Amino acid sequence: MNQSNLNNSHAHVKLGFIPLIDCAPFVIAKEKGFFFGQGVNVTLSKEASWASIRDKVAFQLLDGAHMLASMPLASTLGVGTVRTAMQTSFTVSHNGNGITVGNGLYERMQGVANTPDELRNAQALKRLIDKELDSIFRFAIVYPYSSHNYQLRDWLAGAGIDPDKDVQIIVVPPTKMVAYLQQGEIDGYCVGEPWNSLAVEQGIGHMLVTGYEIWGNTPEKVLGVNAQWANQNPEIHHSIIRALDKACSWVQNSDNTNELLAILSEPDYLNCTEEQLRFGFSEIKPKGKFDWPMEAYQIFSGVSVNHPSPNYALWIVSQMWRWQQLARPVRLIDTINQVYRQDIYCNALDRQLEPLPAFMNSAEFDEQKWLKSALEGRLKIHPHGIEKGVVF
């Protein structure tokens, strides 16, 4: 469909979202008319699980969705699901995760910690696991192919804890995290906001470390689309990206926070009180044992935020390989180029944008060596962020 057709009659697009604070750009693009202004009539569909998002996009009950940054990769690779080509050309948010433990585990960790740092880098947990051989330590994540899972595992492994043998990792829907922690079903979790702050505020647990402190700035949610749909509807796809780009700057502008909370809290979206959402967006967090560094907060806008990052995609596939979620080696470079589409981002926004340099395209990149290092857990994100590379 060309641009003039778009203007004559609005194209219809169905996008899914999970009611989490980082669905905000989708909701705002709809409610503030940014989608409509781009000539697209978007229906937003609230979904109950990531699995539902994935399946509906795969079988085109939805054209695209608010997705975990790893989901288009997992679907294209057929990890844990039927193989379906998906793409992302726009990153919706960075950061925002935290690891929280319940009061019970916190106290036990404190009992064996020599310094507060040992609570934060999981050394105290390691000592506790070695000491209490019969105890079961159960942690929750929101989805097996997610930053939450990989950050939690990286954090544990960094202290010499084997995430598959020394602890149990289960999946719990984010909205149930705090209740599970309170009931003692789980000892801790890695999840986005506001669920870390709510546990702290309600006196149920303590946030130990943020995702930012584990990985630096990294993409969190993306616009994920069915590749077949994207190939058939390039102009509409571009329009969606432009509307989301506008919505992301709107969300990032703190002058809009009150209006944002009012909209997001509505029954059609997160269906909660504005106060419950405030911790996700405001600079004020409940006073806990450890503070959130300002950089650890969710970020929605900026070229360095919204640009699809092949470096991060490479990192994510490496994590899938590291934790044995991939049954066989994959062609890393081909997969990433197919899924993380910088060209579409640049075309859609019509700026003089340069593609991000991808270190997998550098002369010294050796795929076999890379996969081997990933499996051995020797890859670390560069201290100055994923775009600076990876250290062995």
Added chain:
Amino acid sequence: MTELTVMLVDNEPARAAIVERAMLDNGYRVIRRLETTQHLTQAVAECQPDIVIIDIESPDRDMLENMSRLSKDNPRPIVMFAEEDDSSHIEAAIRAGVSAYIVDGMQPSRVKPILQVAVARFREFQALRTELDSVKSQLEERKVIEKAKGLIMKHQHCDEAAAYKALRKLAMDRSQRMIDIAKNVISVMELMGDSK
């Protein structure tokens, strides 16, 4: 070949009952039927079903996604649907609102008939519910029209037939539905404090 065992997870007890009945009629063994549960993965580990049928809208689905990993707690990995060459059946299931997790390595030919039974019952239930919803909304509409009629009778001191005629005329003049006119009449009367 041993009979396959099925676990059903559905927040809609009426639908679960229909699906269970159909499973039994077709010779499958339903070993557990659950509504939303905190202990879904535990229940799967305990029951060791060959196939888990779960409502696609269930918020608990993501819990099952984690079971595809082979571990000591989970000797039989559970995967979403089965083989990828079967995608038209999977699509039909998803459109009907059925998702299924199957013990890894099971032949698609054994899974397909079970899935078909579930899909057929889910569709049947959807049709029943649509019908029920339409009956319900007709009843609701009738109540609203009755109320509007009563208000007109009281206000205009006329009989029921005249009130009905007045409503119908308004609807025809404005080419609106009777129910919308009735709602307008009620809200205007309420505004005038005349709805008691």
